[in-house]
Amino acid sequence: MSFIVRTVARTADGRDIVRLKKFDQTELSIGRSPSSDIHLPDLAVVLNHAVIRVVPGGVVEIAATAGMPFVVDGKSTEHQRFAVSPGANVRIGSHSLTIEPSEGEEQGAVIVTVERVGAISNASEDKEEARVFSLAAVLPGKRALAWAGALLVLAVFLVWPLTSINTQPTDSTRKVAFHADEFWTSGKLSRAHKPLENNCQACHVKAGESVRDSACIACHTTVHDHGDPAKLSAAKGPVGIVTGTKQFVGGFFGIKPGRCVECHTEHQGETAMPVTDERFCTTCHDGMSSRIKTALKDASDFDEHHPQFAPTIRSLGMNGVPTFSRVSLDQNPKEYNGLKFPHDIHLSKSNGVAQMAKTLGKAEGYGAPLDCASCHVRDATGTSFATVDMEPACGACHSLAFDRVGDTVRTLRHGDPAQVIADIRAFYRGGAPRAPTLTGMQRRRPGDFTAAAQGGSVAPTSALHVGTADQAIRSVFSKGGACFDCHVIRETGNRMTPFAVAPVKLTSRYLKKGWFDHSAHETESCTSCHAVNLSRSANDVNLPKLSTCQECHGSQDAHKEVPSSCALCHDYHRTEFAPSAVRKSRERGKAGEHIEEKALKRAGTGV
C-alpha cells in the first residue's frame, strides 16, 4: 500500500501545475513543518497537524496529532475513518485534501490531491475594485435608499392618514387620541378650538373643499350676522387686484367672500384666537357713507380717522317723557337724569364738604376730602361702576333722620315720597308737636351732626319744631328741605301726597356701540379722563373726548403706548359682553383671561 500525493498549484494565468510524489509507506504526516510528508504552507495549520494512514480493509484513518481539528466531508473532527473508495474530502486550514483510490497501474494506492482553496489573506481574495474602494461596499445602494425613503414618507404621511380618515368615526365615539391626519396640520388650533385638535374633519368636512361656514355654525348656533348680507356686500368698496384675484380663483372652488374663516384664521398656534385685523373693518367702514345709506360715520383708523364719541344721552321730551339720542361730545351734550349734583363742590379739597368729610373721620370711611371712590364703587365685573345708592354714598352727610325713640333713630324713607309724607303726618298726629329730637326735615349742612352723633344733640331750631304737618311736608320738599336740594320736585295738586320727586335715571353705559373697560385703565386716575372737578351740574356729560383716548391709543400699527385695532372696542358680532378681542387678546395676557372669566361669570355660562 502506498500514497500518491498530487500537489496542485495554480499559476497567475489560471493554469494548474500538478506535482506528483509517491510514498511507499502506510502513514503520512501532515503539517506546516517542512519535514512533513504533506507540507501545507498554511498558517492555519500547525507544524504537525495530523497523520493519515491506511488501515487494512481498504480503510483510511486520519487523526489529529496536536489536538487541532480538521474537517472531513464538512464535519469537524479530530479522528475519522473512511473507506478509500469512494474516499473523502479533508479540509485543513485553507487547504483541501481529496482522498480517493487510484486506478490503473497504481491500483491499490491512495491518491491524496492537495490544493490550496482559500486565499493567503483577506486582501488576496477576489475584490471588485469599483465596489470595494467606494461606499457601495458599506452602504445600501442609492436607488434602494431612495425607494425606501420615498415609500416610508408616503406610507407614514399619506397612506396612514388617509386610512385613518376613512376608518375612524367623526362623531362622539371618536377617540380623543392621536389620529394620523394630524400630521397634516399646519399649526396648533387656538385655545377655543383645542378640543377639536384630534378631529380635523369637524371643520374640514369634505375632502378637497375649503372650510365652509356651515361647519362653524354647527357649533356656533347663536352668532348673528353683522348686518344685512346684501347691505354688507354693498358696503364693501371695490376690490383690489389681490382680493379680486383671490375671489375669482376662489369662485372656481365654491369659495365665497365673507366666510367666517376670512376673519377667524385658525391654526395660528395654541393661543387665543388672533385679534381680527383692522382691515376687515375698514374695507367697509372707510368711506362707507358714500356707498350705502347709513347713519354711521366713516372710520378707518382710530388715530386719524375716527368719529367723535357720540354717547346715548337721556333728555326730557316735550311732554316730560324722557328721550334718548346719540349726541357727539363735540356738541357738549347735557343730559337729564333727574338729579341735582355739583361734582365741583363735592370734590373740593378745602370747602365745607371737605371739612365735613374730615370731621366724619376714618371710622365713617372718610377722614379726608372726598374723592371719586367715596361714592363710586366698582361693579362686580370691574368693567364699570355700581349705581350710586343714596344711603351709603350720601347718607353720612345728607341724613334723613327726624326722630329718635329710645336708641332708635327714625329716618325718612328715601325713594318713596308718599311714605315720607305719611311718616311726617304720623309724627304730627300724636297731638301737639313735641320737641323734635332731630332736625332731619332740613337738609343737614356740614358741621351739623353726623349720623353717629345724632343721638347726642338736638337742634334748637327745626321745621318740625312748630307748625303743622302740612307745613313740615312743604318745608321738606321745598328749597332748603332735605329732598329739594338734590331732587327735582313737582307739586301734584293732590292733597294727600302734594309732592312728587322726578325719577332719577343715572346712565350706566353711555357708549353702547363700543366697549370701555375701567379695570384695564387702572394705571390712570379718574380725573385724567373725566374732568369732573369743574363740573357744576349733574347735567354735564363728563366723558373724555376722542382726543383723550388718542393720547395712548393709536391704530393697530401705530407707534403708541397701546396700538388698538377696531376690535379692541367694537365687536363684529356684537353682544352685551366685552368684545372678544378684549377677552382674548394675547397682548393682554393674564388681564385678558381675567376679563374673560368675569364676562362669562356675568353671562352665567361657561360657554
Next chain:
Amino acid sequence: MASKPLRQATSGRERASDHEGFLRFQNYKWLKIAVIVSLLCLFVYAINDVQPKPNGGSIYGYITGTAGVALILWLSMLGVRKRAITPGRWSLKSWTSAHVYLGLALIVIGTLHTGFDFGWNVHTLAYALMLLVIVSGMFGIAAYAMLPQAMSANRGETTQIQMLDNLRMIDRQLNEAAQPLDAEGAAIVRMALEDDPFGGGLIARLTGRYNRCGTRAALSAVREHKSRQEAAADPLDHVEVLLERKKSSLSRIRKHLRYKALLEIWLYVHVPVTFALIAALLVHIVSVFYYW
C-alpha cells in the same frame, strides 16, 4: 477700424488653461440670477403684509410654493440630464451651474414660502428634507473643491489596484515569513492576514479610524512576544518588519478610502433624500388641498 487681436498668441510652452468650472461658469451667470431671484423674493416678502401672519396659503405663499416645487423637480432632473452630455448653451456644465445656484436660491424661496411657520407636521418635514438635500449638496461641492488634491497627494502615482496589489504582496511575504512559527506565532500573523482592508463600516470609512485593525493588533502582539530575544535572530523580526510595511500600506489605503468616502457620502444623502423630499412634497400638496 483697426482692432487689436483679442488675445496675443501665447509664447513659450505654457498655455493658459481655458477650463472653467461649473461654479464660475459664464462669469457666475447663474449665481447672479440666483441672487436676483432671492433678493426679489425677499423684497416682496418684506413689503407683503400677510395677516394674521405670513403663511404658505397666501398669494405670495402660493407663488413661492409653486416656484419651489417646480424648481425642486427641475433640480432633480439633473440626474437624468447628466447621463446625456451635450455642448452649447444648455450644456451639462451650464445645467450643473444652474443646479447649484438655483438650488441655493431654493433656501430663500422655500423658507419664505413657509413664512417661518414651523411645526411637527409633514409640511415642516418637507422643508427639513429640502434643507438636508441642499446642505448635503453644499457639502458635496466643498468636498469636490478641497479633497481631490489631498487624495491625489496621498495616492502618489499609484492606482487603486496597485495599492491593493502592494498589500497582497506584503501578505504573501508575511505568509512566507510566518511558516517557521509555532501555532501562537502563526495565529498572530493570521490576525494581520485576515484583516479586511475594506472592512469597518461607514463610520470607519468616514473617520479613517479602524479600531479592530488586525494588523495593528498583530504588530503589538509581535512586539510584546515573550519568546523574542534581543540578540538572536528570530523569524518574528522579519514578520515585524513586514507587519510595519503592511500597516503603512493599509494606512495609505484607508486614507484613500476616507477621501473617497467623503467625496461620495453626500450623494448618499443628496439623492435618496431628494426622492423622500419629492414624496413629502406630494403629501404636502395633497394634504393642504385635501384639508383646504
